[in-house]
Amino acid sequence: MTAAPGVRVLLVDDQPLVRAGLRVLVDTTGDLVCVGEAGDGDEAVRLAAEVRPDVVVMDIRMPGTDGIEATRRITGGPGGARVLVxxxxxxxxxxxxxxxxxxxxxxxxxxxxxxxLTAIRVVAAGDGLIAPAVTRRLIAEFAARPEGPRAGSGAGGGEGITEREREVLTLVGRGLSNAEIAAALFISPATAKAHVGRLFTKLSARDRVHLVITAYEWGLVTPSR
Known part of the structure; x- marks a missing residue:
């Protein structure tokens, strides 16, 4: 049997109506296809191993095993599925x-x-993405910590970081995806992804949130921007 075309998506949510709506949304695109649905974390882990999706769209609060634990099991197991919460x-x-x-x-x-839909494609392509509203709130909350540095206090830091990488870090700090960074800087998405990858290595960052916090620490972004 011929494999289904497009990005293979597994939908995980404990509400059947939500899953049904997402399935219609995914299956009416030309480049995404739903390969399964799960109503809880345990079923999600089992199906991820069985149908080998490219992306798992994961709810968090579900009966039994929640989405965070299911994400840990899926990303730590075989198959290479990426999880979009x-x-x-x-x-x-x-x-x-x-x-x-x-x-x-x-x-x-x-x-x-x-x-x-765009986020599913971004994650399938190997990029990471956090909702801009969440990113802005994380910056604001970091700024409110008593021990948090003041904006601009670290602007001179970052030995080994190029000027272009600093520009990219600024845009990451503002919540832009790699594709959006590429458009803003008039570079290819592959080049933007490479710059972000080098920032992860040079800054020993585990995730994009770490990069956002670093951008704030260096004064490249502020909670008001």
Whole structure:
């Protein structure tokens, strides 16, 4: 049997109506295809191993095994599936928990439907993405910490970081995806991805949130921008 074309997507949500809506959304595109649905974390882990999706769209709060634990199991197992968290709840513990578990993206369900489809494609391409509203809040909360550095206090840091990488870091700090960075700097998406990859290496960053915080520490972005 011929394999299904396009990006293979596994939908995980404990609400059948939400899954049905997402399935229609995914299957009406020309480049995405739904290869399965799961109503809880355990089923998600089992199906991820069975159908080998490219992207798992994962809810967090579900009965039994939650989305964070399911993400940890899926990203730590075989198959190479990438996880995009899509949830109603954007509490800090869920954001950080999801990213630490290996999620490549974090979105909230009130986002535009086209933005959700774009996020699936971005994650499938190997990029990471965090909802801009979540990114801005993380910056603001970091700024409010008593021990947090003041904007601009570290602007002279970053030995070994090129001027172009500093520009890229600024845009990451503002919540832009690699594709958006490429458009803003008039470079190819592959070049933007390479710059971000070098920043991860040079800054020993685990995830994009770390890069966002670094951009704030260096004064490249502020909570008001």
């Amino acid at each position: 899509l949830t109603t709840f954007d509490d800090d513990e869920y954001v950080y928990g999801s990213l630490r578990a290996g999620a490549a993206g974090f979105l909230v369900k009130d986002m535009d439907l086209d933005a959700i």
